[in-house]
Amino acid sequence: MIALGSDHAGLPLKKEIIAMLEEKGIAYHDYGTYTTDSCDYAMFAQRAANAVVSGECERGILCCGTGIGISIAANKVKGIRCCACSDCFSAKMSRVHNDANMLAMGARVVGPELARMIVENFLEAEFEGGRHQRRIDQIAAIERGETL
Numbered sequence: 001m002i003a004l005g006s007d008h009a010g011l012p013l014k015k016e017i018i019a020m021l022e023e024k025g026i027a028y029h030d031y032g033t034y035t036t037d038s039c040d041y042a043m044f045a046q047r048a049a050n051a052v053v054s055g056e057c058e059r060g061i062l063c064c065g066t067g068i069g070i071s072i073a074a075n076k077v078k079g080i081r082c083c084a085c086s087d088c089f090s091a092k093m094s095r096v097h098n099d100a101n102m103l104a105m106g107a108r109v110v111g112p113e114l115a116r117m118i119v120e121n122f123l124e125a126e127f128e129g130g131r132h133q134r135r136i137d138q139i140a141a142i143e144r145g146e147t148l
């Protein structure tokens, strides 16, 4: 199950991703927004991020104008590692090295075909573990307020 979220600016790209997930038979839950009325992205980022952290959804995909604001908001939720990506290599490596559980993209940055490829890379790549797990554990320690 994939958690989706966007603001008004990211909505067209989220719709493209929904079409892609439906073509592939991948289940998703869309946490809004659902209209092009101007809105603030933080609440939608939080709702989708909470679904990932609770285990209700395995991963999440967020869209706003740049992918930046919504990724920053999602990363405020404990346990979220959300990467704003505009290329396939970064999307793949966000999984392989960083065990990213959310991907963010900007509708004003990437076109629909590139976005589909980015999503494919994000969904197909697996975390490598090993020395990267230690680094993820250090990020979690920062979240707990520990000094490294």
Ligand code: RB5
Pocket: 007, 009, 010, 041, 064, 065, 066, 067, 068, 069, 070
């Ligand atoms: C909305 O205009 C825009 O600021 C927002 O979608 C996003 O790009 C912020 O990071």
